Amino acid sequence: MLWLCLRFPRLTLDALQTTASAVDARPCAVIDGPMPSRHIVLADAASQAAGVRAGQPLASAQALCPRLRTLARDRAAEQQSLQAFATLAWRYSAELCVHAPDSILLEVGASLKLFGGWPALQRRLRSELAHGGFSCQIAAAPTASAAHVLACAHGDIAVTTMSALHSALTTLPIAHSGLDDKTIDALHGMGLRRLGELFRLPRAQLGRRLGAAMLVRLDRLRGLLADEGARWQPPAGFQRRIEFDSEVTSTTALAFVLQRLIRELALFLLARDGGVQRFGLVIGHARDARTRIDVGLLAPQRDAASLFELARARLERCALPAPALSLALHADELPPLVPAHQDLFEAHARSTLDWPALAERLRARLGDDALHGLACHADHRPARAWQRIAPALGARADSSRASRSDPPADATSFTSAPRPFWLLQRPLALRQAPQRILAGPERIESGWWDGHDQRRDYYIVELRSGQRAWAFVEAGTQSPWTLHGWFA
Amino acid sequence: MFNAVPATCFEPVDAASASWPAAPTPNATNPASARDEAALTDLLRHPGIWRRRSAPAATIATQPSGHAALDALLPGGGWPQGALCELLVEHDGLGECSLLLPTLAALTQARRRVVLVAPPWIAYAPALAAAGIDLRQLVQLDASSNNTHWSIEQCLRSGCCGAVLGWLPRTDYRELRRLQLAAETGGTLGFMFRPLAAADSASPSTLRLRIGTVQGEPQLELLKCRGRVGGMVGMRLRA
Numbered sequence: 001m002l003w004l005c006l007r008f009p010r011l012t013l014d015a016l017q018t019t020a021s022a023v024d025a026r027p028c029a030v031i032d033g034p035m036p037s038r039h040i041v042l043a044d045a046a047s048q049a050a051g052v053r054a055g056q057p058l059a060s061a062q063a064l065c066p067r068l069r070t071l072a073r074d075r076a077a078e079q080q081s082l083q084a085f086a087t088l089a090w091r092y093s094a095e096l097c098v099h100a101p102d103s104i105l106l107e108v109g110a111s112l113k114l115f116g117g118w119p120a121l122q123r124r125l126r127s128e129l130a131h132g133g134f135s136c137q138i139a140a141a142p143t144a145s146a147a148h149v150l151a152c153a154h155g156d157i158a159v160t161t162m163s164a165l166h167s168a169l170t171t172l173p174i175a176h177s178g179l180d181d182k183t184i185d186a187l188h189g190m191g192l193r194r195l196g197e198l199f200r201l202p203r204a205q206l207g208r209r210l211g212a213a214m215l216v217r218l219d220r221l222r223g224l225l226a227d228e229g230a231r232w233q234p235p236a237g238f239q240r241r242i243e244f245d246s247e248v249t250s251t252t253a254l255a256f257v258l259q260r261l262i263r264e265l266a267l268f269l270l271a272r273d274g275g276v277q278r279f280g281l282v283i284g285h286a287r288d289a290r291t292r293i294d295v296g297l298l299a300p301q302r303d304a305a306s307l308f309e310l311a312r313a314r315l316e317r318c319a320l321p322a323p324a325l326s327l328a329l330h331a332d333e334l335p336p337l338v339p340a341h342q343d344l345f346e347a348h349a350r351s352t353l354d355w356p357a358l359a360e361r362l363r364a365r366l367g368d369d370a371l372h373g374l375a376c377h378a379d380h381r382p383a384r385a386w387q388r389i390a391p392a393l394g395a396r397a398d399s400s401r402a403s404r405s406d407p408p409a410d411a412t413s414f415t416s417a418p419r420p421f422w423l424l425q426r427p428l429a430l431r432q433a434p435q436r437i438l439a440g441p442e443r444i445e446s447g448w449w450d451g452h453d454q455r456r457d458y459y460i461v462e463l464r465s466g467q468r469a470w471a472f473v474e475a476g477t478q479s480p481w482t483l484h485g486w487f488a
Numbered sequence: 489m490f491n492a493v494p495a496t497c498f499e500p501v502d503a504a505s506a507s508w509p510a511a512p513t514p515n516a517t518n519p520a521s522a523r524d525e526a527a528l529t530d531l532l533r534h535p536g537i538w539r540r541r542s543a544p545a546a547t548i549a550t551q552p553s554g555h556a557a558l559d560a561l562l563p564g565g566g567w568p569q570g571a572l573c574e575l576l577v578e579h580d581g582l583g584e585c586s587l588l589l590p591t592l593a594a595l596t597q598a599r600r601r602v603v604l605v606a607p608p609w610i611a612y613a614p615a616l617a618a619a620g621i622d623l624r625q626l627v628q629l630d631a632s633s634n635n636t637h638w639s640i641e642q643c644l645r646s647g648c649c650g651a652v653l654g655w656l657p658r659t660d661y662r663e664l665r666r667l668q669l670a671a672e673t674g675g676t677l678g679f680m681f682r683p684l685a686a687a688d689s690a691s692p693s694t695l696r697l698r699i700g701t702v703q704g705e706p707q708l709e710l711l712k713c714r715g716r717v718g719g720m721v722g723m724r725l726r727a
Contacts, residue, residue: 353645353646353647353648354646354648355601355646355648355649357646358642358643358646358648358649361642362629362639362642362643365635365638365639366629366630366631366632366635366639369630370629370630370631371627371628371629372627372628372630373623373624373626373627373628374611374613374616374623374626374628375613375623376613376614376617376623377613382612385612385613385614386610386612386613386614387613388628391627392624392625392627415614416618418615418618419612419614419615419618420612420615421585421586421589421611421612421615421616422580422581422585422607422608422609422610422611422612423609423610423612424609424610425609425610463581464704465579465701465704466579466582466701466704466705466706467579467580467581467582468581468582468583469581485609485612486580486581486609487581487583487586488580488581488582488583488584488585488586
């Protein structure tokens with residue numbers, strides 16, 4: 001086992017500074033606590049140089065450093081950042097715990113080889129975590145508690161064997177051992193300074209004096225007792241919102257932000273090994289007004305480029321009613337993704353875009369209803385003998401599943417009489433009398449039960465212009481002729 | 489200077505004289521005629537001059553049209569694969585769509601997808617089914633007039649469609665050129681229906697068919713056909 005502790009020592013400050021829009025060169029510090037007794041939680045390097053320390057009352061800090069810029073602590077933002085890092089780290093190990101308030105623990109020993117060994121993994125993690133401007137310490141140890149304690153005490157350190165861990169712990173000051181303050185004070189009062197001295201003391205007496213909880217803690221540090229911690233699970237949905245510094249009026253500018261959101265979504269989906277079938281974009285305007293754009297896909301996807309292309313097409317079709325102040329992406333349904341498998345011996349290998357991708361692209365630009373299939377319907381009335389159906393979805397429409405789900409009646413015509421290629425949406429009066437009657441009459445009489453009763457005699461006729469038409473007269477009459485289709 | 493080459497150079501020549509590069513006949517007795525022949529041979533040797541042979545050399549991928557008479561007209565014996573075919577139609581109802589039905593039936597039965605883009609009327613499912621088309625492979629796309637070209641181009645270019653049928657009441661050379669290139673890229677059959685009035689304007693399509701009536705009788709006429717060598721140019725549409 002090799003546990004990593006990713007510790008963000010400046011999380012309280014870094015979480016605030018990503019949302020703070022203006023870059024301010026003044027020394028700053030995060031403050032917390034009720035109004036009369038506000039105190040410093042974390043001071044940056046500039047204010048520390050002026051003598052500001054964590055735990056100081058706000059008044060004394062301001063006396064030491066009059067230019068101090070204070071930021072109120074935002075625990076929600078810290079939690080959100082930590083969750084985002086957990087999502088990122090989830091890609092390396094599923095054995096992951098979020099250790100409040102500022103650390104993430106993950107077990108990487110099992111998949112160390114996969115990621116190219118410890119140095120490569122460390123480099124990779126660092127470059128990914130450094131992306132948001134957060135400072136991070138990475139410590140490795142054979143037990144989770146030890147990794148956390150070493151990260152707090154030493155920052156970046158890698159202890160990979162049990163014996164090295166033992167010697168590292170022996171020299172560790174008790175003040176950094178992660179024990180509670182009361183115990184540390186008591187141990188200091190006994191003249192104990194290092195963990196090694198504590199380990200040498202008789203166990204039973206130590207337990208009686210300082211409580212069994214401390215013994216458990218020490219055992220966990222040394223790996224004598226298994227670590228316990230709630231296994232972290234990635235969130236069920238994806239929500240991300242980006243606020244703009246100024247009003248955005250063009251959808252082109254929004255597309256840039258959208259690209260960033262989609263990239264984050266794709267990373268999230270990759271980590272979850274899921275896809276997205278339906279997501280929403282919410283454009284925020286002034287005074288809490290919102291524009292919502294829903295993007296629905298025919299099948300789950302997670303490829304960033306194609307998701308972006310589809311979402312952008314929808315975004316560009318939407319007219320902004322007012323300047324935008326924020327853009328949010330919500331994806332609540334994340335169905336499992338079944339990657340399309342392709343035929344090794346595909347005869348038509350020239351395909352540059354597969355059918356689902358093409359269908360998505362067409363739907364994104366033309367609207368969800370633009371694409372449809374055709375089917376026969378069991379009705380004698382010509383206008384009802386066909387119907388629109390949802391288009392076939394399979395990458396190749398020959399999937400046996402699709403053919404099984406289609407009722408066989410839909411694939412074949414209800415009648416064997418000749419039918420025209422074109423049917424007119426609405427029958428038209430035939431301006432000229434037909435020159436020749438080629439076939440007919442075919443009496444079609446149906447629909448008395450649903451109020452759309454039809455009694456017609458259909459003929460295949462040829463007009464003077466050489467066109468062949470499907471025309472009808474009311475049953476039993478000779479005129480007027482009405483045109484209903486073309487034998488095109 | 490090669491604009492000045494007489495057009496007769498491109499007329500069919502019989503197989504004996506077309507054994508290119510043609511050497512001067514050794515037993516020529518008349519020196520003047522021998523000199524002329526040598527000059528002609530030199531001229532014909534120029535790479536800018538193409539002499540048509542008696543048999544078409546190029547083999548093009550085609551899709552049988554299902555009509556023996558039409559296959560005989562078309563080079564390669566069918567619709568050219570990966571190319572645009574224009575059907576310039578005088579009126580609806582002359583059998584212009586039925587011309588394609590055997591091809592569409594063959595494609596859909598081979599599980600290739602056929603897309604109809606912006607048809608003017610309802611493509612009547614019972615008629616299509618009766619013609620042997622597998623309706624599961626058929627997709628109709630309703631596109632507004634300013635999206636029609638884009639949709640056709642996407643379908644042609646993707647290469648995942650067997651054939652794309654488009655109805656283009658208004659289009660121009662530039663748009664058709666795009667579609668032609670898209671069809672070549674995707675290797676897709678593209679059938680574009682246009683009004684007969686467009687017959688006079690230039691077009692980049694590989695194949696152009698005029699479908700009109702002569703004395704009330706529907707006729708098909710080849711207006712343009714890449715790679716064709718002589719022969720008939722028209723046929724009757726109805727037996």
